[in-house]
Amino acid sequence: MRSVFLFLALAAALIAGCGSPDASPPDANPPDASPPAREDLLAESLLVWQGLKAADDGTYQYTRSSSSFSGYRSTTTFVVEADVVVRRAFEGYDENGVLVDSFDEQGAEVGSNEGAEPVRTIDELYEICRDEVLTQDPDSNYFYLTFRDDGVLELCVYVPRDCADDCGDGVEISSLDMSL
Numbered sequence: 001m002r003s004v005f006l007f008l009a010l011a012a013a014l015i016a017g018c019g020s021p022d023a024s025p026p027d028a029n030p031p032d033a034s035p036p037a038r039e040d041l042l043a044e045s046l047l048v049w050q051g052l053k054a055a056d057d058g059t060y061q062y063t064r065s066s067s068s069f070s071g072y073r074s075t076t077t078f079v080v081e082a083d084v085v086v087r088r089a090f091e092g093y094d095e096n097g098v099l100v101d102s103f104d105e106q107g108a109e110v111g112s113n114e115g116a117e118p119v120r121t122i123d124e125l126y127e128i129c130r131d132e133v134l135t136q137d138p139d140s141n142y143f144y145l146t147f148r149d150d151g152v153l154e155l156c157v158y159v160p161r162d163c164a165d166d167c168g169d170g171v172e173i174s175s176l177d178m179s180l
Helices: 002-017 035-055 122-133
Strands: 060-067 073-081 084-093 099-106 141-147 153-160 169-172 175-177
Touching: 035 122, 035 141, 035 153, 060 169, 122 153, 122 169
Parallel strands: none
Antiparallel strands: 060 073, 060 175, 073 084, 084 099, 141 153, 153 169
16 A cells, blocks of 8 residues: 555656656655765665565565556566575556456576566665666656665655656565565
8 A cells, every 4th residue: 555655646746747847746855865865774774674584584575566657557576585586477457457468487487578577686676776776866866765664675766857757767666575
């Protein structure tokens, strides 16, 4: 539910900010979240994640979701065992909510189909956040960095200030299950 709220808030902020490069969506670049502050928050979250992951021997399941202004949406679920992705399941839905594509890869097949989120562990998502998202020019982009209640990364996205549609880039973890 929280992910849906974050997506809706992000979508509303983008719509409100489109065409007006000087308009800043609420909390997109809060004054207390300068680039070093964002990096510090991410580093603290990574420590939390590493502790949770170690307690479960690197075994977990997580889902990444995406949606487009056109109505298409998809989910990609990953199963990770001992820090290795052993399963990737994908579902894509059209604007009417009809399933239009799906697959379930396991073992050596993982990563063999196109259209889903790339095969990555959560550790790799932290690296993308740190190295590819938070390094973007803050004068040209809005940043969204949020964490789950337990402190694990939830959303790390940058959106160009002159964005029209579907131009945010980064990572979102829409669900995490450590009980495998």
